[in-house]
Amino acid sequence: MAHGWLSLTGRDLGALTGLSRAADAAPEPIQAEYDCIVIGAGAGGGIVACLMAEAGHRTLLVERGSHVAPDPDGGDHLRNQRLSLYGVNAGPSLAENPRVDATGSAPRTVLATDGAWNNNASCVGGGTRVYGAQAWRFHPKDFRMASEYGVPDGSSLADWPITYGDLAPHYERVEWELGVAGDTSSYGYTGSGSRGYPMPPFPVTGSGVPLARGAASLGWETLPPPMLMNTIPYGGRNACIHCRHCVGFPCPVDAKNGVHSTMIPRGLATGLLQLATGAVVREIVTDGKGEVTGVALLEEAYTGANLRSVRARTVVVAAGAIETARLLLNSRSSMHPDGLGNASGHVGRNLQGHYYPSARGLMEEPCWDGVGPGPCIATCRFNHGNPGVIGGAMLCNDFIELPIIFWRNGLPPDVPRWGIENKRWMRENYRRTLQVTGPVQEIPSPNARVELDGSVRDRWGIPVARLSGRTHPETVKTAAAIWERCCEWLRASGASRIWGGPPGLGLSGGQHQAGTCRMGRDPRSSVTDSFGRVHGHQNLFIADASLHVTNGGFNPVLTVMAMAFRIGGFVAAL
Numbered sequence: 001m002a003h004g005w006l007s008l009t010g011r012d013l014g015a016l017t018g019l020s021r022a023a024d025a026a027p028e029p030i031q032a033e034y035d036c037i038v039i040g041a042g043a044g045g046g047i048v049a050c051l052m053a054e055a056g057h058r059t060l061l062v063e064r065g066s067h068v069a070p071d072p073d074g075g076d077h078l079r080n081q082r083l084s085l086y087g088v089n090a091g092p093s094l095a096e097n098p099r100v101d102a103t104g105s106a107p108r109t110v111l112a113t114d115g116a117w118n119n120n121a122s123c124v125g126g127g128t129r130v131y132g133a134q135a136w137r138f139h140p141k142d143f144r145m146a147s148e149y150g151v152p153d154g155s156s157l158a159d160w161p162i163t164y165g166d167l168a169p170h171y172e173r174v175e176w177e178l179g180v181a182g183d184t185s186s187y188g189y190t191g192s193g194s195r196g197y198p199m200p201p202f203p204v205t206g207s208g209v210p211l212a213r214g215a216a217s218l219g220w221e222t223l224p225p226p227m228l229m230n231t232i233p234y235g236g237r238n239a240c241i242h243c244r245h246c247v248g249f250p251c252p253v254d255a256k257n258g259v260h261s262t263m264i265p266r267g268l269a270t271g272l273l274q275l276a277t278g279a280v281v282r283e284i285v286t287d288g289k290g291e292v293t294g295v296a297l298l299e300e301a302y303t304g305a306n307l308r309s310v311r312a313r314t315v316v317v318a319a320g321a322i323e324t325a326r327l328l329l330n331s332r333s334s335m336h337p338d339g340l341g342n343a344s345g346h347v348g349r350n351l352q353g354h355y356y357p358s359a360r361g362l363m364e365e366p367c368w369d370g371v372g373p374g375p376c377i378a379t380c381r382f383n384h385g386n387p388g389v390i391g392g393a394m395l396c397n398d399f400i401e402l403p404i405i406f407w408r409n410g411l412p413p414d415v416p417r418w419g420i421e422n423k424r425w426m427r428e429n430y431r432r433t434l435q436v437t438g439p440v441q442e443i444p445s446p447n448a449r450v451e452l453d454g455s456v457r458d459r460w461g462i463p464v465a466r467l468s469g470r471t472h473p474e475t476v477k478t479a480a481a482i483w484e485r486c487c488e489w490l491r492a493s494g495a496s497r498i499w500g501g502p503p504g505l506g507l508s509g510g511q512h513q514a515g516t517c518r519m520g521r522d523p524r525s526s527v528t529d530s531f532g533r534v535h536g537h538q539n540l541f542i543a544d545a546s547l548h549v550t551n552g553g554f555n556p557v558l559t560v561m562a563m564a565f566r567i568g569g570f571v572a573a574l
């Protein structure tokens with residue numbers, strides 16, 4: 001069996017995406033005024049910008065990062081977006097963008113190489129440029145967690161102001177307009193019928209075979225994880241070649257469907273959308289009556305960090321859950337001394353991501369076949385209905401894991417981290433290890449927060465985000481229950497030894513960061529209405545993961561995208 005790491009040198013990478021060609025062109029100057037400005041070219045912003053342009057609105061999409069091209073050698077294992085310890089490959093630039101970690105006894109300044117920074121990605125496409133692209137719909141119960149479970153003391157658990165049914169048509173648009181590969185059994189847990197997926201699912205690969213056997217012996221139903229990837233050519237883009245550098249890297253053949261390869265090119269094709277990279281929005285500007293009139297931005301890629309204002313009838317913020325909250329808090333005026341949308345003090349609260357209990361098991365024989373992308377078997381049996389705990393998680397095997405990440409996160413506790421014994425263990429066991437993991441639905445806490453730091457500023461002099469607080473203790477209880485299910489699955493699949501453990505109480509955000517500008521019906525307990533319109537502002541909207549009232553027991557991006565279709569359609573029709 002081949003088990004080296006393949007080089008992709010020799011592929012015509014330049015021809016792979018229209019955006020990489022666009023990156024070479026001289027930037028079009030930013031105008032003084034647009035119909036709409038969208039801040040952040042990630043999952044939410046890329047979709048809203050496209051819908052606005054397609055509806056005939058002159059739209060500026062502002063992105064502080066740049067275009068990221070695939071690495072001609074497949075990927076630098078030390079610098080990728082899933083292991084930020086040694087550097088990142090999809091932004092942000094390191095020294096320029098500190099944050100303050102105030103979760104411990106003494107606040108400390110951290111860079112994006114530190115887990116406490118809670119990085120996602122900062123580039124054209126945002127997280128979708130390098131994501132793993134698991135494309136789960138949330139469970140209908142995820143939208144009414146308070147009604148299902150009550151509200152634990154000290155938590156801010158709440159129902160969404162919309163139902164699963166409100167989002168279902170928009171989920172379907174994402175699945176067809178960006179492209180999802182899956183199996184209609186994936187809809188079983190949602191309880192609703194659907195058009196199905198446009199592409200067949202990925203096949204069960206090496207590690208899926210024993211896991212399928214184990215699940216069958218337990219009587220657990222399984223399904224292939226839906227993926228925003230092409231299993232066959234789709235949308236003018238290639239099919240996946242099953243390489244080993246998927247999660248954390250741009251796709252070398254453009255088979256991963258992010259907004260950079262779908263909605264942004266679609267919007268640009270209208271001639272009404274302009275994408276400005278290397279441009280940082282410093283604040284949202286209001287007039288003497290407190291109404292939003294546009295943004296103040298630093299157009300670094302254009303004129304060398306000049307600060308200028310750009311006017312617009314509508315502003316849509318989609319900068320990711322931490323940066324969106326930071327931007328609203330930094331948009332202060334005499335009318336809004338605590339920041340925009342923050343009259344009730346909710347901007348920046350309820351920061352959540354996912355707790356990820358992960359168990360690993362040692363098999364008799366190798367089960368790793370190196371066939372990417374990796375996650376090929378899942379169960380949704382434990383998303384709800386777990387005795388004594390709130391919510392739960394979808395469980396599945398993981399992406400092909402780089403040896404360096406396995407070395408850092410996956411070794412049993414008694415194996416030395418260095419030296420000859422470590423090398424021996426890695427050589428003999430890396431390919432015999434199975435992993436089961438899942439995104440545990442967090443129970444939000446109002447004290448898990450994004451605030452502004454009073455003393456630390458970024459390279460442009462803008463106050464940085466200060467992260468503090470912890471998730472609610474109920475999250476840890478749920479994570480412990482889900483970890484037991486991970487172990488049960490591994491045992492039933494034949495693992496002779498199992499290790500790992502549920503995470504302890506802390507703050508999470510990271511790549512699944514959400515919740516800092518939650519939507520709701522009551523302006524006293526939320527930041528926006530159910531269409532992302534910031535309470536008290538007719539022309540200011542939010543369209544990213546900040547809106548999530550709760551973050552489901554699934555990877556969140558399909559929900560970010562479905563919400564963006566819903567909000568983009570609403571705003572475009574105004």
Ligand SMILES: Cc1cc2nc3c(=O)[nH]c(=O)nc-3n(C[C@H](O)[C@H](O)[C@H](O)COP(=O)(O)OP(=O)(O)OC[C@H]3O[C@@H](n4cnc5c(N)ncnc54)[C@H](O)[C@@H]3O)c2cc1C
Binds near residue numbers: 064279281323560
């Ligand atoms: C390695 C990796 C793997 C992942 N795997 C999965 C997966 O398998 N399934 C899943 O569901 N999710 C996955 N995710 C998470 C997913 O990518 C995020 O949920 C999603 O991108 C969030 O969308 P968003 O619109 O909220 O923010 P983002 O996509 O983060 O977009 C925000 C954008 O705004 C820009 N920005 C911020 N501030 C400013 C400013 N002031 N001015 C201008 N621009 C600004 C940022 O640079 C960024 O590009 C993964 C993410 C990563 C990085």
Ligand code: SF4
Binds near residue numbers: 230240251372
């Ligand atoms: S596994 Fe497939 S989709 Fe993922 S990066 Fe490789 S070729 Fe692209």
